[in-house]
Amino acid sequence: MTCYYPRMPEMPQSPASRVVHAQVTRDEDGQRVDNFLMRRLKGVPRSRIYRLLRKGEVRVNKGRCKPDYRLSVGDVVRIPPVTRSEKKLEDLPLPEGLARTLAESVLLEDDDLLILNKPAGLPVHGGSGVPVGVIEGLRRLRPEAGFLExxxxxxxxxxxxxxxxxxxPALLAFHELLRHGGVDKVYHTLVAGHWQGGPRRVVQSLSRxxxxxxxxxxxxxxxxxDADSFFTPRQGFAEATLMDVQIxxxxxxxxxxxxxxxxxxVAGDRHYGDFEFxxxxRRLGLKRQFLHAASLxxxxxxxxxxxxxxxxxxxxLEQVLEKLEPR
Structure with missing residues (x-):
């Protein structure tokens, strides 16, 4: 006697459980593959994305690639199945305080750029322990924006x-300006001690x-x-100097x-600073490193x-300066 058992229906696969082959669009031309994946795999930790790249699970035109590989129009990126055990980032509500802070921090916005006065303590992108940074917050504040980097x-x-x-195009143009010194950036910083000798250029190579x-x-x-910084003293205090720095x-x-x-x-610098200073x-109210990107x-x-x-x-920071004893 032959028995026939009904065939069980196949369970539909979710987008996260199957391989996706994504073709690079014109708007994505020149983008690093790690940034491309972070946009496509929202809510997946950065560490997981870099692990996928290291293990060769991500392929570009069927070949392995490094995180800094820059994509071209028409490239085909293989995105492997990724299981998200946590709730996706975009599904979580944006804290009201953060939304208000970001909205109030915008200094200029046009068709090409958005420039804001980034608050201290807020990372530019989310990471371990910090689910939402500037870029994630602004993308969720402007869901209609097709591109924001x-x-x-x-x-x-x-x-x-x-x-x-x-x-x-605006992103690539700004990067080109940075590479060739076309952006005049001035920082304000408070440093320990009496700066001697007036303006000074510091040319010292750096490595991690x-x-x-x-x-x-x-x-x-x-x-x-190679790295060069131009320090100019602005105001002297009894045990510190306020500086302008161009890099x-x-x-x-x-x-x-x-x-x-x-x-x-730099005052308040936990890694390279002077502990006693x-x-x-801190007794004067400084709760962070005194470093501010003042102008562009x-x-x-x-x-x-x-x-x-x-x-x-x-x-x-203004209040700290007001409490310092003048030289």
Whole structure:
């Protein structure tokens, strides 16, 4: 006797449980593959995305690729199945306080760029322990925006001018300006001690060193990447100096490492600073590193539009300056 059993229906696969082959569009031309994946796999931790790349599970035109590989129009990216055990980031409500802070921080917005006065303590993108950064918050505030990308970065504890691009030509044009010194960036910082000798250019190459917690530290190293910073004293105090700093390059922790190398570490800097000086500054109300991206000046070649943007100093930093004893 032959028995026939009814065939069980196949369970439909969710997008996260099957391989996806995504073709790169014109708007995605020139984008790094790691950033491409972060947009396509929203809510997946960055560490997981980099693991997929390392293991070769992500392919471009059937070949392995590194995270910094830049995509071209028509490339086909193989995106492997990714299981999200947590709720997707875009499904979580944006905290009301963060939404208001971001909206109030916008300094300038046009068809090409969005420039804001980034608050201290807010990372430019989410990571371990911080689910929402500037870019995730702004994308959720502007769900209608088809394109919104960080054009550069600031440390989490650094406040001030931060540029985001609203289209890929503007993003690539701004990156080209950065590479060739076409962006005039000025920072305000308070450093320990009496700065001697007036304005000074510091040219010291930098390289990354050991990791301390979540932070990869940087050191002066002749074999490292070129870096130059121009320090100009603005105001002297009994035990500190307020400085303007212009940077010709944008290396990680550049100003902080150069300042410490010159014997005048940035106030409140936990990694390269002076412990006793920082403790005295905390008594005056300094709860972060005193580093602020004060202004940006550049001309975007895509439309010939000139930008001259100033970010007001954080009132908390102003209050610290008012409490310092004059020299």
């Amino acid at each position: 960080l054009a550069h970065r600031l440390d989490r504890e650094t406040s001030g001018c931060l540029v985001l691009a609203r289209n890929r 060193t050991e990791r301390r917690g979540e932070v990869r530290l940087v050191q002066v190293d002749e074999e490292g990447q 010709g390059t944008g290396r990680t922790h550049q100003i902080r490492v150069h300042a410490a190398h010159e014997g005048h570490p 920082n403790r005295r500054m 000046r550049f001309t975007l070649p895509t439309r010939g539009c000139a930008y001259d943007v100033v970010a007001p100093l954080d009132p908390a």
